[in-house]
Amino acid sequence: MERTKKIGLIVYILFLMIPIYWLINLSLQPNRDIMGSFSLYPQNLTFDNYRRIFTEAGWARGYLNSLIYVLMNTVISITVALPAAYAFSRYKFIGDKHLFFWLLTNRMAPPAVFLLPFFQLYQTVGIFDMHIAVALAHCLFSIPLAVWILEGFMSGVPKEIDETAYIDGYSFPRFFVFIFIPLIRSGIGVAVFFCFMFSWVELLLARTLTSVDARPISVVMTRSISATGVDWGMLAAAGVLTLIPGALVIYFVRNNLARGFALGRV
């Protein structure tokens, strides 16, 4: 019984890994081999695809652009969401419950709905094709998510800790930075992860709100389709590279991920 379970699990994991393995496999072959013959492993192992991505200006720039707006979005979201979540978890004010729920409803609209207003607005105020444009647009979705996740973690911290700190003589900012933030560290990690991932995989807004200077990697990838056909090897290598940041972030929050999916509530 134990044995069959184990074998079943291994088979399942192998099955899940096939697309990823195949992507890596493709990225390590020249185009000629990819189109030519079927092979389970690279016959002529080459790192040429990766080398070209890192050396050709357009590719590297695309990665950098994506990372810049993703980090901007994450930093803005967390900075804004921390005080907001604290207010929702600690204070009663008129309409607090409605406001809190309204935040979540933002996530229920598909990003495409906001495409036109964002595009027109950003053109008018002159931030079109800047990193901040994409970062701000993504904030519309990542801030509510971060507020919900952080509120859940914060509500798990007893209010008496706040009061004890004030009685001990901590001012609010000092308490918040030195006592409270360490207590919800894992919550912040999870919120960072969700903001990061949303922004990293979001395509539509990112490509509509940029043209040349802030062009994200996903747009650059479409460039590999040229008159001479599709550059499969490059595309696969770029794909592998896009997996890495997400995998890294997941690794750091792996223990708290389940709570994050429950928006911080247990």
Next chain:
Amino acid sequence: MSLVLEGVSKLVEGEHHIYPTDLTLERGTMNVLLGPTLSGKTTLMRIMAGLDVPATGRVLWEGRDVTGMKVQDRKVAMVYQQFINYPSMTVYDNIASPLKLMGVSKSEIDKRVKDAAALMQLTPMLDRRPLELSGGQQQRCALARALVKNAGLVLLDEPLANLDYKLREELRAEIPRIFEESGAIFVYATTEPEEALLLGGNVGTMWEGRITQFGPTPKVYREPCDATTARVFSDPPMNFTRIEKTGDKISFGEGQSAPAQGALAGLADGVYTAGFRPDHLHLSAQGADGLHFQCHLNVTEITGSETFAHLSHGPDHWVGLLHGVQDLTLDAPIEVWLDVAHVYVFDEQGKLVAPAAFAMAA
């Protein structure tokens, strides 16, 4: 140094959590707030600490009005029922944190933290984090942090309620000792009359947002000013029954009567309420002029050294606290004796008109 509450009240959504209350706590006193849950003990303490602002009234500290003053600027310390420490700091840093904020020198901090830790028997745990400690140690850490400040007002909100029996007894014995060393005003909230008696000092009995009586603990216990206070300050609660005074006789019903002597002699004829504590009910005659009642035994609870007998007597529900393990027949008639010297008499408004002769003699 004294803390004075002047007409302090607290309203939450139009409901009185604290009715206008006057209270004066003198320097170097142990003050116990005794009352059931939701009687307003915590709310009153939060007002004393400055965590809540009263709806009306003033809080005076050493004669100065401190109503609405920020908590950070008050010299208070507070310990909660839950074990509240800063989980990300070591025990040492936990205890040192109020001193660091006060700008005390490093060597002085070290000395005071070590003293407090020694007093609380935490010396071997100073490098650990609070969550690695047992419940009792966590609470001792919270107490140490409250004491190290040398605050003039130390508020302890049911600090032992979440501890197991053994630890509670241990810490309860330590608290009066700590209090004596500090010279501060201690306010200690509890739901248990026994705890109030063990701690001594003053007691304020609370009931539904009011302090029904405040005074030296033994005096409040012996002479509760009304039936509510008597009920709060007795565990299990005091038993009550209707009595009638005619001439020089007090009739308890069932043909039981006692001569109206002492304080009772001066009462006007009429209907009163008699109250007596559960431990004054006996299974056998006590003295010559003991009253005896035919009751119905519903339930017994045996704690080991004592037996609680839940009795019905006409419309009244009584509890008898009997010594030792008693083998009684359940759901059967039972005869109990009561010495009239233990009976308190309250008027129809519940005000005490005659304290028990026994309590006054003691």
